[in-house]
Amino acid sequence: MSTAEKKMNVESFNLDHTKVKAPYVRLAGMKEGINGDVIRKYDIRFTQPNKEHLEMPAIHSLEHMMAEFSRNHSDQIVDISPMGCQTGYYLALINHDNYDEVLTILEKTLQDVLEADEVPACNEFQCGWAASHSLDGAKEAAKGMLEKRNEWTKVFA
Template identity: 80%
Template sequence: MSDKMNVESFNLDHTKVKAPYVRLADIKTGLNGDRIHKYDMRICQPNREHMEMPALHSLEHLMAELSRNHSDRIVDISPMGCQTGFYVALINHDDYDDVLTLLQKTLEDVLEADAVPACNEMQCGWAASHSLEGAKAIARGFLDKRHEWTEVFA
């Protein structure tokens, strides 16, 4: 891999990382000075394991909704196509420890949820593909390794 690619994660050596972790992946500054901080929330070890789609889909809905109870700086929480984690984007918020706390509180809320928000044909593009219990299992596993979140490389 000699040429630098436009997408930050394509320049990351996925064979060297050690999931689970949360790392600052990118910062973009807008024309008016607003800064978007994009975090790589890696749940599964790349090329070794992945989240099943119904569980990942439900976790996406839950985190997208519940995270906003803890911060008004959330821009987006989106799943990675490789099904190993999520990107978490915040505006004008660069406190890494606070981001970790935000994710921890959000995942604790996931464990308490009794339903997946917007899990219906009117509000979701694939409402049949959800698993609340699967989402909770992923959240529980990630929370159980909270002490590892700051270590990106083995």
């Protein structure tokens, strides 16, 4: 059995990355807690896997900006985390099951990025690598994602 055929514990490792077409937003997993709370994790893919990627300073700045700005649009955000492959982010929400609202939250958040004139918490006191940021790179990534807003619901080519 090849590695690609083996069922992996991590959901995204079971996704055929050669069949997806970025950009997209897809539900990547759900976990229910012992008290009934449900965490939903979304795969927000900005660039085509294994064909293109975002540069680290842009990823870092976009992470700061989305983490800060998304919470202006929902109090159910748990976390926004960059993917190590540099192609997107994971968004986790608690007790939120409306996919269309997730798209709206993301759209509003990316609009906020375009309107920003600085990266939040971009200093040595609040950030672990404050020298690695790019406001322009974050804005370029946000603009590219927003330009293809009508494609977000189509995961596969």
